[in-house]
Amino acid sequence: MPPSRSKSKKSTPVDIPVEEQWRLINESGVLKGTLKKVDTPTDEEVGLGEEIFNASLLIIPCSFLLLLMQILIYNQYGQEVNLKMLVDRMVEGIPILSIFIFYTTRYKRNPRVQLLLFLLGSAVGSRMLFLLKRGGYLVNMRQCPPLVTLWVYIVIQLDLGLAVSNLVLVGAFCWWKGLDLFK
Numbered sequence: 278m279p280p281s282r283s284k285s286k287k288s289t290p291v292d293i294p295v296e297e298q299w300r301l302i303n304e305s306g307v308l309k310g311t312l313k314k315v316d317t318p319t320d321e322e323v324g325l326g327e328e329i330f331n332a333s334l335l336i337i338p339c340s341f342l343l344l345l346m347q348i349l350i351y352n353q354y355g356q357e358v359n360l361k362m363l364v365d366r367m368v369e370g371i372p373i374l375s376i377f378i379f380y381t382t383r384y385k386r387n388p389r390v391q392l393l394l395f396l397l398g399s400a401v402g403s404r405m406l407f408l409l410k411r412g413g414y415l416v417n418m419r420q421c422p423p424l425v426t427l428w429v430y431i432v433i434q435l436d437l438g439l440a441v442s443n444l445v446l447v448g449a450f451c452w453w454k455g456l457d458l459f460k
Contacts, residue, residue, distance in 0.1 A: 332379040339378060339430050340371050346422035354414045370423055378430065385434055395439045398431035402447035410456045 293301075302308060323331075347366055351358045384390045405424035408417055432440050451458065 332382045336375045343426040346425045398443045399446045401428045403450040
């Protein structure tokens, strides 16, 4: 390249006001094809598959908690645990627990559901602790494992303030009834 040619092609900067630059960009449509609004799904827009997956993340541990509580209550009262008895209890308990978990997980942010879970958790926790202190061993073996599982799940699903209030209310019930759980 000859030196004379490179000197003649010297470019000079052009000062265009910022408003004019944006007007030109907007009229040309350059940004319309590149900038698209990213859709983030909200709670209402979550698909059924994702709802089932989210529910199964809670159903599986709650099912194992139910199984564990069933084994522990039988061992607590010195009863023999056999596989047939455990399978029978799990077959009747897991479908009900799964449906409950699916729908409460789906509508967890609804204030009415939170209130319902709070009331249910208070009743379940109080009933379970009352049974453990004053119930017979056959009643405890039949009712306490599902109650424990349900109460733990409800406390997990409640908002923090309601969960603490639930625990305080159940503690107040135990104090009112004179249930000394540590004796």
